[in-house]
Amino acid sequence: MAMLKMEDWYDLARETSWTPSYVRVDEMFPKPMSNDFDIPISEWEKFDEPYKISYREYVRMQRDKDVSAYSVKAALARSKFFENASPHWKALLALHFSTVGWSEFHSASCFARQSRFGRSPGMRNMATFGTLDEIRHGQIQIFFGYEFLKHDAVFDWCHKSSKTENWIPISLRHALDDICHTRDATTAAIMLTVGFEQSFTNLQFVALSADAAKCGDHTFATMLTSVQTDEARHAQIGEPLVRIMCANGKKEEAQKLVDIAFWRMWKQFSVLSGVGMDYYTPIEHREHSLKEFMEEWVIGQFGRSVVALGLDLPWYWDELHKDIESFHHAQQIGLYVYRALQWWRPIAGVSPDEREWLEKKYPGWNESYGKCWDVVTENIRNGDLEKTVPPVPPLVCNMCGLEVAGGVGDHWHPVNYNLELDGRRYHFCSSVCKWIFEEEPERYKGHTSIIDRVLDGTVPPGPDGLFEYMGQSEAERGVDGYDYEWIDGYNVIREAAE
Amino acid sequence: MANVNEDRYVGPVMRKGEIGDAVIEAIQEDNKGRDIIIEEHESYFRIKVEGECLLRFETVGDMLGSDVASSDIESAMPAFEGFIRVSTDQIRFLSK
Numbered sequence: 001m002a003m004l005k006m007e008d009w010y011d012l013a014r015e016t017s018w019t020p021s022y023v024r025v026d027e028m029f030p031k032p033m034s035n036d037f038d039i040p041i042s043e044w045e046k047f048d049e050p051y052k053i054s055y056r057e058y059v060r061m062q063r064d065k066d067v068s069a070y071s072v073k074a075a076l077a078r079s080k081f082f083e084n085a086s087p088h089w090k091a092l093l094a095l096h097f098s099t100v101g102w103s104e105f106h107s108a109s110c111f112a113r114q115s116r117f118g119r120s121p122g123m124r125n126m127a128t129f130g131t132l133d134e135i136r137h138g139q140i141q142i143f144f145g146y147e148f149l150k151h152d153a154v155f156d157w158c159h160k161s162s163k164t165e166n167w168i169p170i171s172l173r174h175a176l177d178d179i180c181h182t183r184d185a186t187t188a189a190i191m192l193t194v195g196f197e198q199s200f201t202n203l204q205f206v207a208l209s210a211d212a213a214k215c216g217d218h219t220f221a222t223m224l225t226s227v228q229t230d231e232a233r234h235a236q237i238g239e240p241l242v243r244i245m246c247a248n249g250k251k252e253e254a255q256k257l258v259d260i261a262f263w264r265m266w267k268q269f270s271v272l273s274g275v276g277m278d279y280y281t282p283i284e285h286r287e288h289s290l291k292e293f294m295e296e297w298v299i300g301q302f303g304r305s306v307v308a309l310g311l312d313l314p315w316y317w318d319e320l321h322k323d324i325e326s327f328h329h330a331q332q333i334g335l336y337v338y339r340a341l342q343w344w345r346p347i348a349g350v351s352p353d354e355r356e357w358l359e360k361k362y363p364g365w366n367e368s369y370g371k372c373w374d375v376v377t378e379n380i381r382n383g384d385l386e387k388t389v390p391p392v393p394p395l396v397c398n399m400c401g402l403e404v405a406g407g408v409g410d411h412w413h414p415v416n417y418n419l420e421l422d423g424r425r426y427h428f429c430s431s432v433c434k435w436i437f438e439e440e441p442e443r444y445k446g447h448t449s450i451i452d453r454v455l456d457g458t459v460p461p462g463p464d465g466l467f468e469y470m471g472q473s474e475a476e477r478g479v480d481g482y483d484y485e486w487i488d489g490y491n492v493i494r495e496a497a498e
Numbered sequence: 499m500a501n502v503n504e505d506r507y508v509g510p511v512m513r514k515g516e517i518g519d520a521v522i523e524a525i526q527e528d529n530k531g532r533d534i535i536i537e538e539h540e541s542y543f544r545i546k547v548e549g550e551c552l553l554r555f556e557t558v559g560d561m562l563g564s565d566v567a568s569s570d571i572e573s574a575m576p577a578f579e580g581f582i583r584v585s586t587d588q589i590r591f592l593s594k
């Protein structure tokens with residue numbers, strides 16, 4: 001018997017709307033959970049899945065994906081890749097697995113709410129698959145990360161980090177809470193799928209897989225792309241939602257959601273992917289710089305997609321271009337000099353060869369960020385290790401939770417974005433983080449950064465107070481990943497000169 | 499920086515491997531008359547077709563010598579550019 005084609009039965013099979021008789025529609029879909037933006041339900045129900053798949057086919061496909069990824073892992077388990085990996089790559093793996101794995105469960109929760117409170121059957125259907133996808137992503141990454149635990153206790157933080165008040169999870173949770181958990185289903189769907197997934201997951205899961213493959217870490221490379229094959233599908237929820245919003249006079253609202261979510265996630269990925277690609281990936285295995293990958297995947301692909309969708313490029317696009325050249329370089333300095341506040345073993349990534357690479361990829365790097373590293377390097381060479389750790393805490397942005405850092409070296413320029421509200425001064429790393437705050441001060445004003453918590457007494461006093469608050473025992477405080485041996489490269493140069 | 503207003507090329511990003519190779523051949527077969535660019539990266543191919551990209555599963559199957567469904571393509575396709583439309587027999591990537 002001939003099988004019906006999917007398009008002949010699909011719409012009928014996933015038609016789960018009905019006219020309620022025991023409750024009102026606004027009780028089924030209360031606005032705080034399911035904002036209709038005053039667009040009639042008949043318009044929302046025009047949502048047509050761009051990416052159609054049956055549940056039966058979905059289950060078969062996901063099983064095959066898991067079989068493939070886990071098979072590669074099993075086959076390569078005896079190769080002792082991790083044991084032989086450089087401290088560079090171990091730092092990258094630690095940073096990835098201890099921040100990305102649990103973040104996937106945030107997305108799972110967000111999609112689950114969409115599958116209940118989405119305004120149309122098609123959206124709810126896609127979100128159901130999205131929920132299952134994200135559960136898989138959380139599980140596979142926690143599992144793959146925990147495999148390293150027998151070699152390195154740092155990987156305990158694959159899950160632990162999510163439960164701590166370490167400054168990095170505070171920063172990441174604030175961003176994810178903002179776009180995934182504290183918005184209604186329609187809003188969260190646009191912010192998560194367009195502002196986050198269509199823009200940045202490609203960076204960490206496809207672009208980084210190229211570096212992983214060059215590095216010979218085929219287990220990690222396969223896992224990354226396996227995850228992204230799901231993301232590429234369920235992220236398409238955003239397309240029909242934005243089209244419906246634009247067609248019904250709500251372009252401005254949709255634009256704002258994308259602008260906010262995109263910037264919030266850019267800040268997170270500039271550190272995660274930026275430091276990972278430009279400092280933690282061994283130089284001989286780098287496919288491209290963060291800037292080049294951003295040009296391919298975000299400035300190029302995402303930018304073209306946003307415009308084709310009927311939206312405008314975010315208003316701060318020019319500022320983004322500048323940020324791509326600078327923000328993660330400044331954050332890398334902070335991650336290294338405040339290394340005890342990290343749970344992994346940070347890498348400086350500024351040996352003579354690496355500095356040459358950075359200068360080539362980011363012309364002017366030596367005259368700016370390089371000047372800071374000159375001081376750090378000289379102090380290490382002289383054995384003055386205590387001088388490489390600043391005696392005062394950094395200023396942290398009250399939006400992204402990352403360090404406020406201006407231009408340095410010959411291109412010195414201070415950053416001064418702050419505002420006073422209800423007797424409290426808020427500091428921001430950029431005009432865009434400040435703009436997001438000013439758009440909805442009531443939403444953001446109650447949050448406290450790690451530095452706020454130090455100053456208001458939430459963090460216990462004493463030399464170990466901050467570490468105890470952040471869940472870091474003495475053994476869980478970051479130290480130089482190479483025990484400063486990378487400085488030998490400079491010694492060789494000096495000896496040759498002498 | 500890339501110009502976001504340039505003529506848009508669309509198409510899949512395929513993981514390197516048997517299916518990825520077959521998809522490249524199939525797209526070249528099914529999109530004759532359109533400009534096609536294949537960018538090779540360390541772990542993936544970016545396939546770019548001017549204006550619109552058609553990917554027919556039957557053509558991919560012919561290249562592979564076995565039946566192919568959308569799920570087989572998805573498993574090897576971590577990303578794509580364009581607006582995707584998936585049906586029983588084919589995937590289309592649209593530029594607008």
